[in-house]
Amino acid sequence: MKFEIKVEYYPGDTGEFIKVIEENCTGCGDCAKFCTRDVWQPDGAIYRPVNLKDCVECGACWNVCEFDAVIFNEPKGGTGVRFEYG
Amino acid sequence: MSNNEYDVVIVGAGCAGPAAAKKAAELGLKVILFEKSQVPGEKNVSGTCLNGAALVDPDLHYLMEGPVEREIREMRTYHINKDRTTVFHEIPSEGLLLLSIRRDHYDAWHVEEAKKAGAEVRLSTTILDIIEEDGYVKGVVTDTGEKFYGKVVIDAAGVNSIVGRKAGLIPKRKGTNMILYVTVCVELGEEVINERFGDCIEYYLSPGIQHKTWPWIFPKKDTVTLGTGGYMDENLLNDEFPNINKYMENYLNLPAVKKKLEGGKIVAWGLHLEYDEKIKQRVKNGLILTGEAGGFVIPFLGEGMVEAYFTGIYAAQAAANAIETNDFSKEKLAETYETLISENLFMQTFRHIAAVNKEAILTKTDEEITQMMQQVIMGGGFISNAVHTNWMNGVEDQDMERIQDAYDFLELMKPYAQVDPYFENLYNERKRK
């Protein structure tokens, strides 16, 4: 079977619920490595959550960052990823 | 009490939240339940099979009335390597083992039950902060800045709960404490599933499809869900597996799996974290952590929903006792909460099984795990592995005490190792017409 990523989102603005704290970020890239959705992209010496609209709110980036450089909040109520079938 | 003041404020309407809300309302408390998604069960919660060994507890009987997708009576395990495929068929005894559900349908039903009991529910409302005053958690703040006060706050917001994080109880976790899971849901149609899976869940172990976890296929009514992943340690991702999806891709392409899914189409993909360790401190003045937020989950056994239901209910009871005595200290909350948990034989025994199995899984290669499971699976899979490991280690070290422990545990487990027709009878009385 051909593997396919099929994921839905609620309409509406999620807000910037994931951010990088620039002065803490060492550019180690762990956030990008563990992010399955390629949200985190290099920008000079650091990484930034660029493709936030693809985020599935898993929390991997926050959990793996050893430098406390990831701010991981929640999207606005009723917005963000929607997994049908749970 | 003014408009925004409640006895109990609950965050998260997955498993633990609605269970806590329903119980608290039944105990006569004024309760409000918040959920960030539009439909409960549609955020990344996952989880599909309810364990009958837990549902026989009177506290959980009502859950059998929820929307069930499929009744599970059997379990098959495939060990596949280059040379051969070995299939183990496990039917602990004749009878119903698990109830397979869809979280979006089931959680939504559960929330309605909480409402019927008298709980107030706010969907599409994200909690972003807690209110702390004088060393006590006193309430929560929504994404629109609205404040809600509760004598007790119950955190049921799952693995990455912002409530538990803000309260300083939930740390960052990775390595052998956290599992990254990818799931896909494949639509095959009810008849095809009846034919290819019937009432059986399947586990697969093969090189390249998992990293120290146990890939599974859980059949629902007209779809099946596949899950695989691994502990978030330094070996999970590398050049060969740049991304967790690679494990899923390999899994879908195992010839045995491919054949089973022939003609199907992927209708949903999911990504989830699952914590595999106890949270050290699960209460704080005015706050109780339940379900996955409190680390009440055993990923290795695919077990977390029922623990969430139990702890949600126990947290409501703890809140009621605290309110009665007007004492919301962590000591008072813990008194009821921890006692009820320690008296729950299901939770205690499954924790033991998981601990023994996790130790075995982490110290062995995938190949050794395959061999190990081949020796024990005939006797009842994970349960007998827990007994077997203790027993064999005892023999090796000539330690009679460990052998006796293993024997005692086997006796204790008896009711859970076999499926009592009691569950089936109860379920038949309760299930929806």
Ligand SMILES: Cc1cc2nc3c(=O)[nH]c(=O)nc-3n(C[C@H](O)[C@H](O)[C@H](O)COP(=O)(O)OP(=O)(O)OC[C@H]3O[C@@H](n4cnc5c(N)ncnc54)[C@H](O)[C@@H]3O)c2cc1C
């Ligand atoms: C792939 C996978 C398969 C699994 N299979 C099984 C299985 O077969 N059987 C089993 O028993 N367990 C299984 N589990 C475990 C089970 O899913 C979890 O243990 C269970 O969902 C935990 O319930 P909970 O109520 O604690 O949290 P959750 O079910 O995660 O619910 C948390 C809820 O809180 C909401 N929320 C979060 N943050 C906020 C916020 N800030 N504001 C408002 N709302 C918020 C979320 O949207 C969500 O609805 C599985 C887990 C995974 C990852």
Ligand code: SF4
């Ligand atoms: S893991 Fe943390 S420190 Fe490393 S690049 Fe990402 S944000 Fe920066």
Ligand code: SF4
């Ligand atoms: S929460 Fe998950 S999907 Fe979103 S940016 Fe972080 S790792 Fe990527």
